[in-house]
Amino acid sequence: MDNVFDILSERGYIDQVTFEDELRELLGKESVTFYIGFDATADSLTLGHFLQIMVMMHMQKAGHRPIALLGGGTTMIGDPSERNDMRKIMTKEMIDYNASQFKKQLSRFLNFEEDKALMINNRDWLQNLNFLDFMRETGVHFSVNQMLSLDSYKNRLDQGLTFFEFSYLLMQSYDFLRLYRDHNCKLQLGGSDQWSNILGGYDLIRKVENDKVYAMTFNLLTTAAGTKMGKTQSGTIWLDSEKTSPYELYQYMRNVDDNDVEKFLSLLTFLPMNKVKELGRLEGSEINKAKEVLAYEVTRLIHGEEEAEKSQQAAKSLFTGDQDEGSIPFTQMDKSQFKEGLWIIDLLRKADLIKSNGEGRRLIQQGGIRIDDVKVKDFRDIITLEDFTDGKLLLRKGKKIYHQIKI
RNA sequence: GGAGGAGUACCCAAGUGGCUAAAGGGGACGGACUGUAAAUCCGUUAGCUAAGCUUUCACUGGUUCAAAUCCAGUCUCCUCCA
Numbered sequence: 001m002d003n004v005f006d007i008l009s010e011r012g013y014i015d016q017v018t019f020e021d022e023l024r025e026l027l028g029k030e031s032v033t034f035y036i037g038f039d040a041t042a043d044s045l046t047l048g049h050f051l052q053i054m055v056m057m058h059m060q061k062a063g064h065r066p067i068a069l070l071g072g073g074t075t076m077i078g079d080p081s082e083r084n085d086m087r088k089i090m091t092k093e094m095i096d097y098n099a100s101q102f103k104k105q106l107s108r109f110l111n112f113e114e115d116k117a118l119m120i121n122n123r124d125w126l127q128n129l130n131f132l133d134f135m136r137e138t139g140v141h142f143s144v145n146q147m148l149s150l151d152s153y154k155n156r157l158d159q160g161l162t163f164f165e166f167s168y169l170l171m172q173s174y175d176f177l178r179l180y181r182d183h184n185c186k187l188q189l190g191g192s193d194q195w196s197n198i199l200g201g202y203d204l205i206r207k208v209e210n211d212k213v214y215a216m217t218f219n220l221l222t223t224a225a226g227t228k229m230g231k232t233q234s235g236t237i238w239l240d241s242e243k244t245s246p247y248e249l250y251q252y253m254r255n256v257d258d259n260d261v262e263k264f265l266s267l268l269t270f271l272p273m274n275k276v277k278e279l280g281r282l283e284g285s286e287i288n289k290a291k292e293v294l295a296y297e298v299t300r301l302i303h304g305e306e307e308a309e310k311s312q313q314a315a316k317s318l319f320t321g322d323q324d325e326g327s328i329p330f331t332q333m334d335k336s337q338f339k340e341g342l343w344i345i346d347l348l349r350k351a352d353l354i355k356s357n358g359e360g361r362r363l364i365q366q367g368g369i370r371i372d373d374v375k376v377k378d379f380r381d382i383i384t385l386e387d388f389t390d391g392k393l394l395l396r397k398g399k400k401i402y403h404q405i406k407i
Numbered sequence: 408g409g410a411g412g413a414g415u416a417c418c419c420a421a422g423u424g425g426c427u428a429a430a431g432g433g434g435a436c437g438g439a440c441u442g443u444a445a446a447u448c449c450g451u452u453a454g455c456u457a458a459g460c461u462u463u464c465a466c467u468g469g470u471u472c473a474a475a476u477c478c479a480g481u482c483u484c485c486u487c488c489a
Binding site for chain 2: 251254255256257258259260261284285286287288291315318319343345356357358359361362363365366367368369379380397398399400
């Protein structure tokens with residue numbers, strides 16, 4: 001049987017590992033319990049998280065046991081290595097709600113039956129932690145001198161860092177210790193930005209329990225342009241279909257940079273590597289085929305076969321001419337609103353395509369808005385029932401953003 | 408607790424009385440070119456049914472015909488000292 005370590009390595013997930021050879025051997029011979037932490041800072045997981053979920057799925061497939069650790073407790077502090085505008089403190093209610101959403105989403109990807117995977121909230125132990133006990137047991141093992149030399153803190157030194165945030169490392173390390181004790185968890189995974197946080201736990205367990213555990217980080221999802229993957233003009237790509245529709249996800253993946261295709265196929269799909277390489281070799285406009293496969297596969301994994309199919313249909317028909325709306329995002333509106341006629345700008349706003357009337361005017365002046373593929377020339381235009389065919393009207397913003405109005 | 412410095416739009420950053428809705432860069436958006444790609448070029452980037460008007464330069468109040476710019480107070484952050 002293939003060692004999952006080799007699979008992860010071949011597909012390009014791995015960034016840094018402690019004791020690579022030992023870990024590889026361990027993963028090859030027994031079922032290992034491992035964990036990844038998810039801080040509940042938003043009410044949905046993102047495409048960035050999906051990369052981590054992919055790793056968990058690979059691991060579970062290979063017979064290892066994932067623990068998804070929801071950061072109900074740590075989120076109350078906030079990881080200081082995340083960008084500095086994240087300092088706002090979230091309420092417990094928000095965090096709990098977010099954690100419950102994460103839980104729902106994670107259940108789609110991992111098999112939680114018969115304890116094949118666990119979902120645990122670190123609030124369970126952080127909530128009622130006794131400060132003195134914690135400091136005597138855990139705090140004594142952390143050297144401030146060492147912590148200050150970490151990049152994640154160094155960057156923060158000139159911007160201010162409170163003790164509140166400084167203690168984040170201790171909490172995350174303590175998490176690892178708890179999971180080690182309670183569930184024999186021997187491995188922590190995370191994004192490459194988590195390396196020092198993970199090593200904190202690794203060190204702690206070594207000191208307190210005199211045992212060796214392992215750490216592994218993966219490359220963050222970045223594009224060839226060096227920017228963070230999963231961020232768009234309209235914000236983040238979410239896994240929640242309410243927040244990012246399957247069609248949008250499909251389009252996002254369909255539009256990735258040529259240079260990213262092979263990488264994303266490898267990281268975000270389960271296609272065998274020979275197939276990935278084959279698709280990656282396509283050149284010129286041929287590579288569009290690879291992008292279609294990528295978009296389809298990712299949408300299928302996240303939203304299921306049916307949605308992937310619909311998104312692909314919609315994309316094909318829109319970009320090749322014949323009108324089959326499939327699963328293009330749409331807004332349902334009331335007929336009566338068009339009796340008197342509705343100002344085009346108002347319509348765009350209702351469809352959420354623009355943020356202000358000024359933006360709408362600008363777009364129209366620049367020729368960026370089309371209705372049923374006819375360029376809108378005047379921003380004073382009024383839309384009436386006559387503009388609809390079969391109760392539908394297709395708005396297009398720019399080259400590739402489509403939105404339907406149904407009445 | 409003491410001394411000094413800073414707070415400008417999505418981000419970085421110029422601007423120290425009127426010519427400033429605020430230079431420049433990044434990002435983003437629209438157009439051209441393409442392959443629903445990249446690169447390049449052009450344009451846009453506070454709000455408003457808009458050649459005019461309204462609200463903006465941490466906050467509050469003041470000086471002035473006129474304030475991002477001057478004064479007073481408040482808040483937040485940074486640096487050094489204790």
